Amino acid sequence: MSRAAVLLALLVAAAATAPRRARAQAAPPAPHEDVAWDFMNLLAEKGLHDLSNERWNAYGQFTYITSFKLPFAARYTNLNGSVNSLSTDYERSFTGSFTLFFGVRLWRGGEIYFVPEAISLRPLSQLRGLGGSIQNFELQKTGSETPDVYRARLFYRQTFNLGGKRIDLDSNPMQLGTTVSSRRFVFTLGNFTTLDVFDRNNVTGDPRQTFFNMAFMTHASWDFAADARGYSWGAAAEFYWDDWAVRVGRMLPPTEPNTLPIDFRFWKYYSDSYEIEHQHSIRGRRGAVRLLAYYNHVRTGRFADAIAAFEADPGKNAASCTSFNYGSGNFNAPDLCWVRGPNNKWGIGINLEQMVAKDIGLFLRAMYSDGNSEVGAFNSADRSLSFGGVARGWPWRRPFDLVGIGFGLGWISDIHARYLAMGGIDGFVGDGALKQAPEGVFELFYSVNILQAIWIAADYQAIWNPGFNADRAGPVHVLSAKVHAEF
Amino acid sequence: MRSSSLVAVALLAAAATTAGVARAQEAPPVLPSAPGFGVERLAPSAPGGGWLVMDQLDLRGPLAGAVDLTLGYASNPLRVGDARLPVVAHQAMLDIGASLSWWRFRVYLNLASPLALYGESGAAGGYDFTGSSVNLGNNPDVISDVRFGVDFRLVGRTGGRFRLGAGAQLYVPTDHKSDYASDGTFRGALRLLAAGDARWLTWAAQLGVHIRPRDDADVPDGPRGSELLFGVAIGGRVPLGRAPWALVLGPELFGATAFRAFFTRAATAFEGLLTARFEGTAGDRAQLRVRLGAGAGLGSFGSPEWRLVAGVELFTHNQR
Numbered sequence: 001m002s003r004a005a006v007l008l009a010l011l012v013a014a015a016a017t018a019p020r021r022a023r024a025q026a027a028p029p030a031p032h033e034d035v036a037w038d039f040m041n042l043l044a045e046k047g048l049h050d051l052s053n054e055r056w057n058a059y060g061q062f063t064y065i066t067s068f069k070l071p072f073a074a075r076y077t078n079l080n081g082s083v084n085s086l087s088t089d090y091e092r093s094f095t096g097s098f099t100l101f102f103g104v105r106l107w108r109g110g111e112i113y114f115v116p117e118a119i120s121l122r123p124l125s126q127l128r129g130l131g132g133s134i135q136n137f138e139l140q141k142t143g144s145e146t147p148d149v150y151r152a153r154l155f156y157r158q159t160f161n162l163g164g165k166r167i168d169l170d171s172n173p174m175q176l177g178t179t180v181s182s183r184r185f186v187f188t189l190g191n192f193t194t195l196d197v198f199d200r201n202n203v204t205g206d207p208r209q210t211f212f213n214m215a216f217m218t219h220a221s222w223d224f225a226a227d228a229r230g231y232s233w234g235a236a237a238e239f240y241w242d243d244w245a246v247r248v249g250r251m252l253p254p255t256e257p258n259t260l261p262i263d264f265r266f267w268k269y270y271s272d273s274y275e276i277e278h279q280h281s282i283r284g285r286r287g288a289v290r291l292l293a294y295y296n297h298v299r300t301g302r303f304a305d306a307i308a309a310f311e312a313d314p315g316k317n318a319a320s321c322t323s324f325n326y327g328s329g330n331f332n333a334p335d336l337c338w339v340r341g342p343n344n345k346w347g348i349g350i351n352l353e354q355m356v357a358k359d360i361g362l363f364l365r366a367m368y369s370d371g372n373s374e375v376g377a378f379n380s381a382d383r384s385l386s387f388g389g390v391a392r393g394w395p396w397r398r399p400f401d402l403v404g405i406g407f408g409l410g411w412i413s414d415i416h417a418r419y420l421a422m423g424g425i426d427g428f429v430g431d432g433a434l435k436q437a438p439e440g441v442f443e444l445f446y447s448v449n450i451l452q453a454i455w456i457a458a459d460y461q462a463i464w465n466p467g468f469n470a471d472r473a474g475p476v477h478v479l480s481a482k483v484h485a486e487f
Numbered sequence: 488m489r490s491s492s493l494v495a496v497a498l499l500a501a502a503a504t505t506a507g508v509a510r511a512q513e514a515p516p517v518l519p520s521a522p523g524f525g526v527e528r529l530a531p532s533a534p535g536g537g538w539l540v541m542d543q544l545d546l547r548g549p550l551a552g553a554v555d556l557t558l559g560y561a562s563n564p565l566r567v568g569d570a571r572l573p574v575v576a577h578q579a580m581l582d583i584g585a586s587l588s589w590w591r592f593r594v595y596l597n598l599a600s601p602l603a604l605y606g607e608s609g610a611a612g613g614y615d616f617t618g619s620s621v622n623l624g625n626n627p628d629v630i631s632d633v634r635f636g637v638d639f640r641l642v643g644r645t646g647g648r649f650r651l652g653a654g655a656q657l658y659v660p661t662d663h664k665s666d667y668a669s670d671g672t673f674r675g676a677l678r679l680l681a682a683g684d685a686r687w688l689t690w691a692a693q694l695g696v697h698i699r700p701r702d703d704a705d706v707p708d709g710p711r712g713s714e715l716l717f718g719v720a721i722g723g724r725v726p727l728g729r730a731p732w733a734l735v736l737g738p739e740l741f742g743a744t745a746f747r748a749f750f751t752r753a754a755t756a757f758e759g760l761l762t763a764r765f766e767g768t769a770g771d772r773a774q775l776r777v778r779l780g781a782g783a784g785l786g787s788f789g790s791p792e793w794r795l796v797a798g799v800e801l802f803t804h805n806q807r
Contacts, residue, residue, distance in 0.1 A: 043550070048549065048550045049550075055773055055803070056552060056554065058585070100596075102554070102585055104554050104801060106801070114583055116598050116630060116633075118661075148661075149630050149633060149659075149661035150628040150629060150630055150661075151598070151600055151628045151629070151630055152628065154583070191627070191628070227627055227628070229628065231627075231628060232627075233627065255624065260625075260626075260627065260628075261624050261625045261626075261627065262623075262624055262627040263624065264623070264624050
């Protein structure tokens with residue numbers, strides 16, 4: 001028996017013999033359980049820390065995901081010098097991330113959070129060929145197998161309580177244990193990610209505990225401002241009034257699409273987000289509805305402009321770009337590099353979550369973006385739909401295990417499709433030709449909790465029409481495994 | 488001489504001349520590139536350490552902690568060669584740290600981020616220098632070096648005239664040496680720390696070894712391997728009326744010299760900072776400490792012409 005097999009056997013045995021904890025927990029995976037082994041709980045047990053009224057806290061996490069993509073058939077790959085096809089060969093991808101979360105209370109309602117992070121990664125096909133269904137949400141548009149250490153977040157949050165019911169906020173990563181009012185104003189300023197404030201979903205929860213595919217992390221077609229790692233700088237305001245919440249934020253985009261440098265001219269280029277949320281209860285099961293809209297004014301290229309430029313002057317093709325471009329060698333294709341400038345992009349979406357049983361939650365996200373201009377910061381989909389469910393292993397007496405099933409679909413606009421069909425590429429897709437079709441993903445995962453702080457998960461994904469191209473229909477089968485630890 | 492010999496000589500001469508012309512038309516020789524290194528010489532004290540660089544060894548109580556944020560600006564910290572080429576002309580850094588202490592022991596973590604590093608490119612001393620060019624827009628999330636540290640107090644007590652401690656630090660490289668933000672190698676430091684208080688007088692000192700693998704002795708003003716660390720701080724503590732605050736004012740002198748060029752000007756960094764700090768003195772509650780420093784380089788290697796430092800620190804002490 002190989003060492004890997006022995007290790008697997010030991011892990012399975014450990015999982016099977018892990019103590020069954022009887023604490024009921026709602027299906028959404030809370031960031032940290034009260035009974036979890038972590039540093040702050042350890043201090044609290046020793047009487048050295050007050051979890052309910054924290055002045056500071058410190059948490060950490062480690063996540064390793066490895067994915068194996070099986071070979072699939074396609075009519076063509078990287079046709080005519082285009083470079084954004086998903087490889088049809090067997091490939092392995094991985095990410096390993098290590099994060100520390102520090103929080104400090106400065107004064108009443110004033111908190112600072114600092115989150116350094118390290119990541120090592122290897123994407124499939126150099127992160128090319130998948131539009132909205134990238135198989136591992138941890139993948140970044142920069143980075144390498146050599147670990148990068150960077151500052152993921154450094155932000156200030158101020159809460160002004162305005163009355164109403166008292167709400168206890170548990171001690172968690174990026175949340176000091178405290179009590180707030182159900183009516184409050186929260187202001188966040190600094191270096192964070194848009195997803196820290198907007199489009200939260202308690203069923204899909206922390207993706208490090210649930211779905212692997214990026215299609216389930218947020219709306220696949222929400223081109224929220226972020227650098228190549230997914231973080232940015234900006235400000236957000238949240239107004240909570242009992243079951244209602246309204247959020248407004250402005251974040252800064254990258255200087256060029258999908259790159260790391262940030263353009264700090266917040267008056268010139270920006271991504272504004274608006275969200276309204278209502279929490280409800282149906283037959284005692286809680287749920288939420290969120291409506292989200294965004295408006296970007298960023299430096300990108302419009303597909304129609306790129307096509308027009310190429311048709312007017314075929315010398316302005318993808319292979320002859322002289323400014324920022326994605327490296328296509330296709331002389332017979334338009335390219336966005338010729339037409340980049342200030343452009344607007346907007347979208348509107350809905351996010352639903354509903355508990356339907358003690359430990360089973362359902363979710364749905366849908367978004368429509370205008371689809372006139374290229375992806376600036378997230379991924380290539382112009383319209384998206386995802387839905388599914390997550391359940392805890394309570395019925396089989398493993399309440400901290402998680403199982404989930406989800407479907408994700410992404411579409412592109414007609415003008416986006418025409419641009420790709422002419423051989424153009426954007427930040428992630430472009431096979432040199434296109435038979436337009438929705439890109440879809442089916443995902444099934446099971447996550448085993450062991451030792452109160454470690455999860456080991458197995459995952460299967462089937463991805464259809466990668467790059468929105470029915471000529472490369474697939475399905476692409478991806479098998480993945482994950483080790484996630486919290487401390 | 489026969490005509491054939493004349494022809495041969497003429498051809499050889501022509502060939503030699505042609506070769507000479509060809510050589511003369513070649514591009515000038517390419518100078519080796521200076522590799523860069525971590526130019527920052529101000530290593531902030533451990534979070535909770537009190538001074539900006541020195542450590543007052545105020546370690547007490549069962550569990551305490553501190554977080555700090557230090558901003559610094561240095562003018563011309565690296566000028567190289569006879570022409571004094573300002574390879575790093577402006578350097579602004581942000582350092583964030585956190586520490587936990589348990590009785591006489593402390594562990595801490597510091598993460599430094601360059602906010603701006605600018606300089607000029609050029610040739611000096613047979614090397615081609617590329618001036619640093621780092622800013623927050625191009626490098627929005629960079630962390631230059633991660634510092635892990637552990638300190639412990641060996642002798643003495645809080646408030647006493649003499650305390651002696653020791654500490655170790657490990658630097659993990661996470662940035663590019665070409666930006667002059669990191670050595671690009673693991674580094675370490677072992678230090679003896681001393682401090683004391685006598686009425687209004689407070690002092691601190693350090694002596695240690697900076698274990699530095701980078702040895703670029705051939706490169707003008709480059710690092711020359713491991714160094715001796717030294718420093719001393721002396722100040723007066725003035726209570727601010729009846730408020731639970733005190734002002735500590737005094738100079739800090741600190742530096743490092745490479746062992747292989749012991750106390751030579753080219754391998755010795757030496758700086759002075761006039762430090763003022765306002766700190767809470769209200770016992771068990773979390774206290775704020777605001778630190779300000781201004782000073783100048785007194786040596787050569789990595790010493791800035793002048794420097795400004797500002798820091799804010801939140802710390803707790805258990806009085807038991």
